[in-house]
Amino acid sequence: MFQRSVALLFITAVLSEPECSRFHYEEQTLNKMIRQEIAMEKLQADMAATQQQVLDALGKLTETTKQLSDDWNNEKIKLEHVANVSAEETNKNVRNFAVEMEKLKGPTVAFRSKDLVDLTPSSGETLVFKTTTLNEGLGYDNKSGIFTAPVAGTYTFSVQFCGKDMYYAIVADGVDIKKGWFCDEKWNTCYTTDTVAVLQKDSKVNVKCSAGSSILRASGNYWNTFSGVLVKS
Template sequence: MFQRLNALLFISAVLSEPECSRFHYEEQTLNKMIRQEIAIEKLQANMAETQQQVLDALGNLTETTQQLRDLNNERTKLKRVTDELTEEANKNIRNYAAKIEKLKGPTVTFRCKDLVNLTPNAGETLVFKTTTLNKGLGYDNKSGIFTAPVAGTYTFSVHFCVAGGKNMYYAIVADGVEIKKGWFCDLKWNTCYTTDTVTVLHKDSKVYVKYSHSSSLLVTTSIYWNTFSGVLVKS
């Protein structure tokens, strides 16, 4: 009787135990731990993937940086080559210009007007007192003589305005030799005439214009002049 009573009490105690028993708590704890472990594994996988992505990005950045360095080096080389080519081109241009200048030779030319004597006598050297151009300083407006500063081929021109009814006999003389002679005349009107010649001169050769016959009468005004000019054609 007593044993049966104890058995009934035990069964009653088991049947009356709460739903949240120790076993139920351990089951929930285990499930929670399993879920946390799965979450941690997933987190680790995500971290590993992110780490690989970072490593890949760093690799790409390193490659890009190297490409930029290579491009900068190529740009530097290209600029150096361009500068060298530009300098070489400028040097060639300077050399070519110097050669052209050398081929051109010196500039010698003169132009003068205003005869000192409008009624020259035979054999008189004609002196033009106003020098309007004198490159090379060859013409002397005191003596009327051009002295060649360099040897070469020269051309000379004279322009005379003769009074109506008068004569003008002239000669262009180089180193004492007459290289051009002529006669200008108009029976009625004051008339201007031009003539020229070419000759080869040595350095310091002398050229001048002289009146070669009887007396003459030349005229000059603000609209027509008597002139003498010359230029070095080739040295």
């Protein structure tokens, strides 16, 4: 600014000089320098303002970036929480569904037995199959030959006899529910029969010789058997 003031005083002092004089040339040069200085100062001011604007913009961008990062972290935490809750809820629902399906299936009751104690039973004799190969529900007693229903429901029963002659009956609570007879002079055939019964809890089922004297056979290749299963409770 001091240089500009000096230059102005110099210009005032030489205003009376003719245009073609040495002072007129110096005046023009000095005016040009002053304009350049003013333009430079303006340019510097503009650059300083622009620099400040850039710094302000960078500051706002930094704040925005930090806010976005914080928001993302918060949303990530929320999503992880929702995912954990959803997974836990899904597992709980699956477990509950499995429990309900087990309830719908009801209890498992089934037995399978073989090996008659007496191969020549008499009329009215309960047949005892001494070897139990399956006893879900623990309903069959291989000492008495009697099946006791652990739950009420619809059951199916099956028997197989091998030998020469047999009158038989499947009995439920003292009532014959299936009767039959087979006779084979060659002793080389096994006969199978089955029946269905609706039983109450603790109902009794057994197989008996229903008439005369029977002659049965057994070996490792053919068995006399008694089996049953709960169809629906």
